Amino acid sequence: MYVAVKGGERAIDAAHDWLAEERRGDLSVAELSVAQIREQLSLAVNRVMAEGSLYDPDLAALAIKQARGDLIEAVFLIRAYRTTLPRFGPSRPVETEDMVCDRRVSATFKDAPGGQVLGPTFDYTHRLLDFKLAADGAVPEGDEERAEASAEAMPHIMDFLAREGLVQREEVSGQMPPDLTRTPLELPAERALRLQSLARGDEGFLLGLAYSTQRGYARSHAFVAELRVGKVAVEMDIPELGFAIEIGEVELTECETVNQFQGSKTEPPQFTRGYGLVFGMSERKAISMALVDRALRWKELGEDNVGAPAQDEEFVLYHADNIQASGFLEHIKLPHYVDFQSELELIRKLRREASEEEPPA
């Protein structure tokens, strides 16, 4: 009779079998390989790497396959795997100045050393479904000038403004930033920690917050001074050697925004900055991150807290993580017989007492 609480073990096994079957789908359709996902769904792979805080395109592709394309579930798989990995130590800060850019655009200067490089962007495509793609995925002939264009040095656009003294100077603390994944988050958080949290935060959440600042909830009128996408070398100091060696390279998207600033009680009028840096080609995320970063800097710039969500460090940092959020949200699927029972009993009691007190009208 009380099937509800019995047979959990068998039900779980059966559910897992069914899940595996659903993942494979129709057997008459060829199975998707991890390499296909890595190569042909690379933006999904990028998002999983960014929010999973683990740069490994193969594992991310595997996670996407295993998660049936549910990217948050894939991020979760990567995060859980990441827990089992040892931390060897920090790398040297990557030099995005030396990035080999596939794409580099500035919305503030028509031209600058290094030029504007559109790269492989959806921008300016007409969003028309390409029915030809359903039949075959032939690629247009390659452009030979492509490789040359990106070989030129590309200094940061912000540095030109900084040289003129128009941009707020960033303090270089020289201190090792804390690792959000190894120490509990304590507030107030310094900027390095906030940026860490934003870099792995949910893209949709950051997009919504960033958008809210554009619509007037802590408006900071941002221009994209520069957006660059490309590969950078990762170097690590090896104590035994006494010097740094290159241990690999990662693809990054970096966004620097330049924001209007009228000056405050403590700061003169100048441009201010927001900063976004994300694994892989993840422009929407990088720009969102830069806008939210800027909004969170109200205190150090002596701005007013207008009570906007994007200005509230505790609100943003505690709710940006989609693994925390989805886990807690979905846990309400779990049995709550006991607490519900106690509520049920309380409400019956309160109703009984209320009806005893009030004579029927």
Add this chain to the structure above:
Amino acid sequence: MTEYTFAYLDEQTKRMIRRAILKGLAIPGYQVPFASREMPMPYGWGTGGVQVSAAVLVPCDVLKVIDQGADDTTNAVSIRRFFEKTAGVAVTQDTQAATVIQTRHRIPEAALREGQVLVYQVPIPEPLRFLEPSEVETRKMHSLEDYGLMHVKLYEDISRHGAIATAYAYPVKVEGRYVMDPSPIPKFDNPKLDMAAIQLFGAGREQRIYALPPYTKVVSLDFDDFPFEASKPDHPCGLCGAQDSYLDELIVDDDGTRMFMCSDTDFCAKRREGGS
């Protein structure tokens, strides 16, 4: 990646968690921040409890896992399997035979003894959270022992409903100092918080661990003229006839007929085996 460390977490992480547990035991009821890890089950599904269990388990332990008092609810099964797989420890459904019991939402009916460890899964460790959403503020309130807001809330309940309208996760005061959330156990279980076993509370998503050493004085908040009352459905168990155990309510037919049965399945089964 076929082999994992004993109980999944690496030794450094377990050491970090053990430190937090020891600190928690030294300051009963105080929420110790710890660097919670991402576990292979979702946040909100017992990751805090799982990390605490992983840190206290040793190979000779006997583990029991319950959810809603029952050993065979799906998430209890899932967590028990996780430790069978990653720690290879013996498991049991027998409350007396277990050395470590991980629980969600219940304290077993049978009294626990010295040497046992009860690990709670905690969703929101902060008893003041729904009165004050900011963690910065609530930590300040705890450090100043400023619990006025909580008393006002309980008072308002009484003035509005004639009773304190909290049925589970009923706040307690520990050793006259910290106000603590006992996790969402029904208030029926609150008197059992005074016990011989060690009680550890793990909140993974919220990155907090707290603890009650054996025989710690735990008092449910109340007023002299509105004393705390541990209540339960006013029925006997439909299976074992127990009058003094916490009950689940089941809808057993299309007419909505109700049946009540013990939420603690081991307790109920033992009573039926014992022929009582």
